[in-house]
Amino acid sequence: MSATEDLSLEYRSFSLELADPLETADGSIDSRDGFLVRLVDEGSEPASGATEPGNEPGVGYGEATPLPGWTESREDCERALERAREAIRTDGPSEALEVVDRQVAARHALALALADLQATRESTPLYRYLGQGPMVGRVPVNATIGDGSPVETARETRRAVDRGFDCCKLKVGLRSVEDDIERVRHVRDTVGPGVDLRVDANEAWTYEEAEFALEAFAGLGVSIVEQPLPAGALEGHADLRSGNPDVSIALDEGLLEHGVDAICEAGAADVVVLKPMALGGVDVARKVAAWLTELGITPLVTTTIDGVVARTGAVHLAAAIPDVPACGLATGELLATDLGRDPVLLEKGSAVVPQAKGLGVSDVWRDQ
Numbered sequence: 581m582s583a584t585e586d587l588s589l590e591y592r593s594f595s596l597e598l599a600d601p602l603e604t605a606d607g608s609i610d611s612r613d614g615f616l617v618r619l620v621d622e623g624s625e626p627a628s629g630a631t632e633p634g635n636e637p638g639v640g641y642g643e644a645t646p647l648p649g650w651t652e653s654r655e656d657c658e659r660a661l662e663r664a665r666e667a668i669r670t671d672g673p674s675e676a677l678e679v680v681d682r683q684v685a686a687r688h689a690l691a692l693a694l695a696d697l698q699a700t701r702e703s704t705p706l707y708r709y710l711g712q713g714p715m716v717g718r719v720p721v722n723a724t725i726g727d728g729s730p731v732e733t734a735r736e737t738r739r740a741v742d743r744g745f746d747c748c749k750l751k752v753g754l755r756s757v758e759d760d761i762e763r764v765r766h767v768r769d770t771v772g773p774g775v776d777l778r779v780d781a782n783e784a785w786t787y788e789e790a791e792f793a794l795e796a797f798a799g800l801g802v803s804i805v806e807q808p809l810p811a812g813a814l815e816g817h818a819d820l821r822s823g824n825p826d827v828s829i830a831l832d833e834g835l836l837e838h839g840v841d842a843i844c845e846a847g848a849a850d851v852v853v854l855k856p857m858a859l860g861g862v863d864v865a866r867k868v869a870a871w872l873t874e875l876g877i878t879p880l881v882t883t884t885i886d887g888v889v890a891r892t893g894a895v896h897l898a899a900a901i902p903d904v905p906a907c908g909l910a911t912g913e914l915l916a917t918d919l920g921r922d923p924v925l926l927e928k929g930s931a932v933v934p935q936a937k938g939l940g941v942s943d944v945w946r947d948q
């Protein structure tokens with residue numbers, strides 16, 4: 581993409597309620613407010629007739645959905661998008677990316693819109709533009725289960741398994757470790773041994789609590805414990821790892837605090853969670869994934885409970901990562917409303933990857 585082409589950027593705010601608040605040890609998420617971004621190549625021929633996915637040749641979509649604690653604030657995001665709008669008109673895409681470099685959600689929106697536009701021009705689905713790899717039909721996904729009562733948690737997990745999920749991530753950390761162990765035991769008894777269970781504590785535990793939890797979780801067949809300790813505790817995570825070879829340790833908040841090299845040097849993670857919205861875009865996340873793989877750490881992709889544009893971008897990112905494990909991409913079903921039609925079908929625990937040009941989303945920029 582050259583600096584001289586005639587690109588214009590527009591953005592609109594949105595607010596999406598969750599169907600039910602997602603309870604986590606870090607607080608409850610009940611709505612997602614952000615900005616839908618549209619990039620238009622003013623020099624390209626307008627599409628004639630109906631706009632099927634990938635059939636808007638001069639248009640790219642992006643989404644900035646800031647989440648407190650993970651990204652810049654909504655206000656900073658809007659100011660950054662305004663700077664990008666001006667910069668892209670006067671100086672081109674590279675300069676526009678530079679002026680939002682530190683506002684990760686805004687950068688995510690711009691980078692996604694640019695990638696969607698370019699992949700569409702090259703008549704290739706976004707994941708192949710990002711990864712330059714082979715055709716991928718599906719990526720495995722996990723169901724996301726909030727930190728509810730033991731009965732609610734078991735019921736939700738059962739429901740997810742009945743709908744075809746064979747991997748479920750349970751939020752933990754809101755109650756005592758003993759209570760969480762009983763909660764997970766109840767889920768295991770309900771769904772049986774064949775379901776892959778993971779837990780995410782969102783930094784809730786002390787080292788002693790985490791050690792106690794990990795030992796019990798190993799006996800319950802929990803495969804991954806995500807962010808058991810505060811993000812700063814790299815050595816603590818490394819010690820938990822070496823003491824509990826049967827359970828993988830995943831870092832999520834820890835990636836944002838330390839970066840890949842420090843995590844690798846400390847030996848603090850088996851798995852690292854990539855949230856493209858919090859990392860500044862699918863392009864950045866793709867590079868981080870490649871670097872992790874090179875270092876022998878497994879990358880997996882999740883969302884920050886985003887609208888359909890960012891969520892579909894995350895599905896493409898996951899499809900661009902070879903042999904990616906089940907990813908936290910079934911988050912659209914947590915929303916009561918969305919920005920438009922979801923081009924990603926969830927089927928038997930997998931997301932069916934859109935094969936249209938670009939992102940493959942359509943019908944998100946309706947006339948207001």
Ligand SMILES: O=C(O)CCC(=O)C1=CC=C[C@@H](O)[C@@H]1C(=O)O
Pocket residue numbers: 604606722723724749780782832882883884885907908909911
């Ligand atoms: O990974 C998933 O299954 C879904 C995404 C998810 O769990 C999260 C999204 C946004 C904020 C966090 O509370 C949470 C996480 O920590 O991974």
Ligand SMILES: [Mg+2]
Pocket residue numbers: 780782806807832833853
């Ligand atoms: Mg997490």
